[in-house]
Amino acid sequence: xxxxxxxxxxxxxxxxxxxxxxxxxxxxxxxxxxxxxxxxxxxxxxxxxxxxxxxxxxxxxxxxxxxxxxxxxxxxxxxxxxxxxxxxxxxxxxxxxxx
Numbered sequence: 001x002x003x004x005x006x007x008x009x010x011x012x013x014x015x016x017x018x019x020x021x022x023x024x025x026x027x028x029x030x031x032x033x034x035x036x037x038x039x040x041x042x043x044x045x046x047x048x049x050x051x052x053x054x055x056x057x058x059x060x061x062x063x064x065x066x067x068x069x070x071x072x073x074x075x076x077x078x079x080x081x082x083x084x085x086x087x088x089x090x091x092x093x094x095x096x097x098x099x
Contacts, residue, residue, distance in 0.1 A: 001072050003096050006087055009069050014080035016062040019054050072097070 069083060070076060074097070077083050087094075 001097050003072070003091075003094050006069065006072060006083075006091075006094075009065050009072075010080055010083045010087060012065045013062065013069070013083060016058045016065065017080055019058045 066078065073086075073094070075083075075086055077086060
């Protein structure tokens with residue numbers, strides 16, 4: 001429950017929020033791929049593992065990161081932008097919770 005963990009957790013939330021359903025593999029191109037119908041959001045087989053890994057990480061880690069921020073701060077935000085704004089205003093005066 002260290003205040004030093006807040007900025008890295010907020011950064012992690014921001015990174016995970018940036019993963020969209022259309023992000024495929026390392027290319028992050030999204031949208032239609034060669035050989036796919038226009039507007040298709042299904043990754044080609046060669047990229048589906050990267051897509052699955054990113055989505056799995058987002059689904060598993062994002063709720064845990066937000067829960068950790070809530071436990072440390074006592075705040076109840078959902079989005080990285082909210083955490084960032086709150087932390088910018090409160091970083092200097094934030095008191096770590098006592099166990």
